[in-house]
Amino acid sequence: MNDLTDHLLHIPHARAIGMTLVRHDDAGCLVRVPYAEHLVGDPDTGVIHGGVLTAVLDNTCGMAVRPTAGSPEDGPVSMATLDLRIDYMGAAEPHRDVFAEAVCYKRTRHIAFVRATAYQTSPDDPIATCVASFMLGTPNAPRETAGPEAAS
Amino acid sequence: MKLLAELRAQGRGRDMAAVLAHIPYARFLGIDVDVKGNEVTTILPFKEDLVGNVNLPALHGGVIGALLEITAVTQLLFDTSCERLPKTIDLSVDYLRSGRPQPTYGRAIVTRHGRRVANVRSEIWQEERSRPIGVSHGHFLLAPL
Numbered sequence: 001m002n003d004l005t006d007h008l009l010h011i012p013h014a015r016a017i018g019m020t021l022v023r024h025d026d027a028g029c030l031v032r033v034p035y036a037e038h039l040v041g042d043p044d045t046g047v048i049h050g051g052v053l054t055a056v057l058d059n060t061c062g063m064a065v066r067p068t069a070g071s072p073e074d075g076p077v078s079m080a081t082l083d084l085r086i087d088y089m090g091a092a093e094p095h096r097d098v099f100a101e102a103v104c105y106k107r108t109r110h111i112a113f114v115r116a117t118a119y120q121t122s123p124d125d126p127i128a129t130c131v132a133s134f135m136l137g138t139p140n141a142p143r144e145t146a147g148p149e150a151a152s
Numbered sequence: 153m154k155l156l157a158e159l160r161a162q163g164r165g166r167d168m169a170a171v172l173a174h175i176p177y178a179r180f181l182g183i184d185v186d187v188k189g190n191e192v193t194t195i196l197p198f199k200e201d202l203v204g205n206v207n208l209p210a211l212h213g214g215v216i217g218a219l220l221e222i223t224a225v226t227q228l229l230f231d232t233s234c235e236r237l238p239k240t241i242d243l244s245v246d247y248l249r250s251g252r253p254q255p256t257y258g259r260a261i262v263t264r265h266g267r268r269v270a271n272v273r274s275e276i277w278q279e280e281r282s283r284p285i286g287v288s289h290g291h292f293l294l295a296p297l
Contacts, residue, residue: 011203011204011205011206011212012200012201012202012203012204012206012212013202013203013204013211013212013214014204014212015201016180016201016202017214037176038176038177038179038180039176039177039180040175040176040177041175041176041177041178041237042175042236042237043174043175043176044154044155048177049175049177049178049218050218050221050240050243051177051181051214051215051217051218051219051221051222052177052214052218054213054214054217054218054221054243054245055212055213055214055215055217055218056214057214058212058213058214058217059212059213062213080247080250081213081245081247082246082247083244083245083246083247084213084217084244084245084247085242085243085244085245086240086242086243086244087241087242088239088240088241088242088243091239139208140205140207140208141207141208142207142208142209
C-alpha cells in the first residue's frame with residue numbers, strides 16, 4: 001500500500017469520520033467509512049447524514065487526483081476543491097459500511113476533473129454520485145508565512 | 153417520524169436548536185443555531201476535527217458541504233412543518249475561499265417551495281458576510297403532510 005494510507009491519518013476530519021483507504025491505483029481510489037453512531041443524520045432511522053457522504057466523496061475525489069505511488073508524477077500535490085455536485089440516489093442502509101470510489105478522468109495543468117460513486121454493496125447500486133473539479137497547485141502554507149514549499 | 157412530531161407536540165416545532173441537538177452528526181460537527189425573528193443562522197465553532205488541510209490550516213471540504221446542507225435543511229424545517237426531515241436530492245457546492253480556523257456562519261433561503269420539492273440556496277461565511285467561503289444550491293424532497 002502506498003503513502004496515501006498515511007495521508008488519510010493526517011487529515012483530522014477524515015480521521016474523525018473514520019475514513020480508511022482500501023486502494024489507490026490507476027483505476028481510481030476507493031475509501032471505506034465504517035458505520036458509526038456519530039455519523040447518523042436521522043435518529044429515527046439510523047441513516048447516516050448526507051454530509052458524511054459529502055466529506056468522503058470530496059476526500060476520495062481529491063485523493064484520486066493524486067498520482068499513484070511510484071508513478072512518474074509521484075510527488076507532493078496541493079489542491080483545493082472548486083466545486084462538487086452530489087446526487088443522492090437513496091438512503092444508506094444503517095449499520096453497514098459505505099464505500100466511495102473516485103476516478104480522475106481528466107487532469108490539466110491547473111484543473112482536475114473527477115467523478116465518484118458512493119455505495120454499500122456494489123458500485124452498480126449507488127447511494128450517491130458526484131462530480132467535482134479541483135484547482136491544482138494552490139497555496140499550501142499558512143497565510144502569514146506563505147513559503148514556496150508545498151507539502152502534500 | 154417521531155423527532156419532529158414530538159417536538160411539535162411540545163410546542164417546540166420551530167426550536168431549531170432542539171432539532172439539531174437530536175441529530176448525532178450535527179452534534180458531532182458542533183453546529184449551533186441562532187434564531188432572531190424569522191432569521192435563522194447556523195453557527196459552526198472551529199475545532200480540530202473539522203480540519204481537512206493541516207498545513208494551511210483549512211476546514212475540510214466535506215465540512216463546508218455539510219454545513220451548507222444542514223443550513224438549508226434547518227431553514228426548510230423552520231419555514232415549513234415537515235413530518236420528517238427533508239431528503240436531499242442533490243446539492244451543488246461552490247468553494248469560494250478556504251475555511252480558516254474560525255467560527256463559520258450560515259444562512260439559507262428557500263427559493264421555491266413546491267408540494268414535493270423545495271429549492272434552497274445557502275451561503276456560509278466567517279469574518280465577513282460579504283466574503284462567503286462557500287455557497288450551494290440544492291433540491292430537497294419534502295414529506296407530504
